[in-house]
Amino acid sequence: MGGETVSTIPHEDLAFLEKPENAYLTKAQILKWEEGRTFHTDWAAHHFFNWAELLHPLRDRRVRIVEVGSWEGRSALCFLNVLPHSTIVCIDPFAGNVEHHENPYFADLARKSEQQFDHNLAGYEARIEKIVGSSAEVLPRLGAAGRRFDVAYIDGSHIAADVYRDAVMAWSLLDRGGIAIFDDYEWPLMDTEEERPKLGVDMFLAAIPGQYRELHRGYQIAIEKV
């Protein structure tokens, strides 16, 4: 980290510690895989128990994951641990979201996010393909290269049209039985619905009737391709 001080949110303060454990994941496991890593935000840990349960049927398989929006790597680190035979393609320009640039603290974190990602995923390099760029360019390239995936995590731009675009493109890369998870379905910030993910996810689901089975609906939505 070039000698710079990194302030880390203490594990005791993380929201996930208030959540009950389930049969698929324990707090001790999370603390172990996060040990020595540094995160300035927690936008993922409160979903870990849900993901572990949702993805449990895939646990013994060589799962291919694609993630749109990786930030400091917290969600990717969880996927790699709850799916121990998985590999993950992490797509992020590491420039932050539009809303991050309205706040100097988050704008600064955005500038450091790629360095943080590299630090936090140290030791997992063989299972990660980091692609620095926007999903709008990278997902079509993956498609053109014939890449296929079993899990897609959509957590990039929050703009509804961008989420719709990410959904359409990532969905086309999923094999039948593949799972797409959309973050921030109930994200309450910004002034208009065009600036939030929900509209994009709803429009996408309305466009693919009969092609999916809903697995989870709450702050996140998870669907399986049928």
Ligand SMILES: C[S@@+](CC[C@H](N)C(=O)[O-])C[C@H]1O[C@@H](n2cnc3c(N)ncnc32)[C@H](O)[C@@H]1O
């Ligand atoms: C909320 S953060 C992701 C958090 C991360 N998934 C986690 O839970 O640890 C959103 C990220 O999406 C990235 N992003 C924004 N627009 C994007 C795009 N078009 N393609 C890929 N990533 C994008 C930002 O740079 C930022 O790092």
